[in-house]
Amino acid sequence: MDSLDLKLPGYMVYCVIISCLGSFSNGWVIGSPNVPGDITHNCPNGAAKVASSAFPDCLPMNTGLWGFAVASFCVGGLVGSLFGGGIQTKFGRKKTIIFNNIGWIIGGLLIGVAVNPAMFIIGRVLCGLSCGLGSLSTPTYVGEISTVKARGTMGTCNQFAIVIGILLSSVIGLPLATVPLWRINYAIVAFPAVAQFFLMAGCVESPRYLISVNRLEEAKENLQRLRPGANIDKEFYGMIEGQLGTAAAKAAVGDVDLYDDKKDDMFMDMESNSAVVDEGMRAPMSMMDIFKDPLIRRIAITVICLHVIQQLIGMNAVMYYSTTIFNMTFDAKMSMYMAIVTTAVNFISTILSLILIDRMGRRPLLMIAEIGACIFSVLLIIGYVFNVGALLIVSVFGYVLSFAIGVGPIPWMMTSELTPVYASSAVGAIATAVNWAMNFLIGQCFPLIFAGIQGYSFAIFAAIALIAAVFTFFRVPETKGRRLEEIVRSFEK
Structure with a gap:
């Protein structure tokens, strides 16, 4: 059998799964503050050492400082992704993935033994460094080792592992949302990181x-x-x-x-x-070089736009607003469970994406997701204006489903699918850095926008989703079943 006809050879799947352990760690870092967040910075005994003589019961922080502490991993993600291109070009994909785990191990343990907010923030930044570098190196590695016929399914595994990490961190966070067990919740990220550090040695370089x-x-x-x-x-x-x-x-x-x-x-x-x-061997491009080459510039702009859309379409804002929505209909405890249900919807929808991505193709699935995000954003506005709690809840679930089947996984996957190897590190570094910057921007700006115009703020996301669908229709090529080199040549036309 020709290798171009293969779909899911076992060893390739093994390498993909092991490489995606880093994506699981990424998801855990994202989701770990969700459930035990309040007990982490606002517990009854404050900084007193009641439960343990070695550590304070919690790390007292006001709302502003806590918001920055949680979002600080995005700063690490931005830095890690900016330098990630040069790192994976110099040391290779495999070694980068292996040593990237150090940030999660040290950062997770530092938060677990934190005695003041500074240690917590430094730990989050260190975890963010690994999240940023991992968000670049893992999709690159997966895209480069996957077969043509299964590249979509394998590429979606990256997002799938992130979603599993978010879901499990929320579920496990329920029994750990007490003093002093909240520390364990943040330190758990070190375990998959240690596992990947050793298991990745059994995988091949791209x-x-x-x-x-x-x-x-x-x-x-x-x-x-x-x-x-x-x-x-x-x-x-x-x-x-x-x-x-x-x-x-x-x-x-x-x-x-x-x-x-x-x-x-x-x-x-x-x-x-x-x-x-026949041009011969091309030297790896720098981040400045990619904008001087007409072909790579076209590719880079497409990839960067996909990453900007992924964040500006408002997923993080919807997840933020979901707590307010659930509080309108349920009591505080049930709202916490509903937040976990929302994460479960994200998980199930990502499974759907795994099934559909190599059947429907990237482009149609992405357009369906963007149109769905637009429709459910509009429904969120209607539910808010007329105070229809059921419509608000359905809209949140529908939006999460739309995002997860396309807008979530596809930009990461297409970064490696659209870019030639000699430019992949530079293009991926810029795109990933922009993604993390937009992530931080939404996290910091949305509460201010929402405070000003309330539910009408989702009109912004509806408009962005509509523009994204138009952009995808005219500017994003289909990559299903095509060799990476063939996809690159399509941008020359």
């Missing part, structure tokens, strides 16, 4: 990365391990040709008959683009 640094023999061995029992000549030839040129591909693989009766269409444009693929 063959595409190895080709980019001219380690062709090792790249071929790793690709064969990822595609056991399959003929990898065509796939390997295409990888080399896309990065090093036709001459290098022929020297490494020999003459390969790319035009067979099964899938001529995947290679039909190679000869017409021989001038491009």
